[in-house]
Amino acid sequence: MSLPILEVRHEPSETDLVRLFHRTEAMWVGHLADGESLDVGTAYANGSLSRVWDANNVRDASLAGEATPQQAVAAAQAHYASRGTRCAYWVMNPSAGPEQTQPLIDHLVAGGHRAQSDDILYLRRTPAQAIPEVADLKIIPARASYRHVRRLVEEKTAERWPADADQLVDAHLRHLDDPHVDALLALRGERPVAFLGVLAVGELGRIESVYVSAEFRGRGIGRVMMARGLEICARSLFKHVYILAEPANGAAQSLYQGFGFEKIGEVMSYRAAVD
Numbered sequence: 001m002s003l004p005i006l007e008v009r010h011e012p013s014e015t016d017l018v019r020l021f022h023r024t025e026a027m028w029v030g031h032l033a034d035g036e037s038l039d040v041g042t043a044y045a046n047g048s049l050s051r052v053w054d055a056n057n058v059r060d061a062s063l064a065g066e067a068t069p070q071q072a073v074a075a076a077q078a079h080y081a082s083r084g085t086r087c088a089y090w091v092m093n094p095s096a097g098p099e100q101t102q103p104l105i106d107h108l109v110a111g112g113h114r115a116q117s118d119d120i121l122y123l124r125r126t127p128a129q130a131i132p133e134v135a136d137l138k139i140i141p142a143r144a145s146y147r148h149v150r151r152l153v154e155e156k157t158a159e160r161w162p163a164d165a166d167q168l169v170d171a172h173l174r175h176l177d178d179p180h181v182d183a184l185l186a187l188r189g190e191r192p193v194a195f196l197g198v199l200a201v202g203e204l205g206r207i208e209s210v211y212v213s214a215e216f217r218g219r220g221i222g223r224v225m226m227a228r229g230l231e232i233c234a235r236s237l238f239k240h241v242y243i244l245a246e247p248a249n250g251a252a253q254s255l256y257q258g259f260g261f262e263k264i265g266e267v268m269s270y271r272a273a274v275d
Helices: 014-030 069-082 098-110 146-160 162-176 221-236 250-258
Strands: 034-038 041-045 057-061 089-092 114-123 138-141 181-188 191-201 204-212 240-245 261-271
Touching: 014 034, 014 041, 014 057, 014 114, 014 191, 014 204, 014 240, 014 261, 034 069, 041 069, 069 098, 089 098, 098 114, 098 261, 114 250, 138 221, 146 162, 146 181, 146 191, 162 181, 162 204, 181 221, 191 221, 204 221, 221 250, 240 250, 250 261
Parallel strands: 057 089, 204 240
Antiparallel strands: 034 041, 041 057, 089 261, 114 240, 114 261, 138 181, 181 191, 191 204
């Protein structure tokens, strides 16, 4: 399978690639919440999705001027309170120096925030081997059947975040309405079995929300969905293609690495205690 991702004339450094990845993060959360510039960073807040972490977070965080970490965090907390929600996590500005970010990190951790790392994977090469088809698998645009997508998302949220299922399902379906997202749905007969999304941010592509129903895992469906997702990336002529993965999810890491993704960095977030 040939994937004609556009050639890059000057190979960017890994630092450059990580900064570009953060642009996709801003686009992803920006569809769920309005971002407002504070002195400490950009605060995304949505009181109607108060249990959805990606709808309530501070990004590109760093200390400005003579502000102390205590002042910066207090100002952010007041902002979120005025929106009827709270900040779920913080992500530091990847372009800021440690003198602008480390005191803020230290203050957040001392206040009970937990550091979490997710791997930024970058498409270095494309797979040469053909991807075997899966019998009786039909792949359609996800927007063609919202009820099937909802069923899968409800299953996914019930597995991991049952207490927040209603808001998380709502958030996912909002992404489905985003014109920057090209989403796919896999069916076996009338049974939805997998979905995947591709987020477009100019010349950047990001594969999102790869999910296979528990009953149908281990049958090659994830590989078929990834192949179709990369076909979308190829048609879109993206220069750079990313995916975000949990370090402990060995099955997902193996799948992505088999398609030519390599780790280039991490997104470190500082997460508030869950109530």
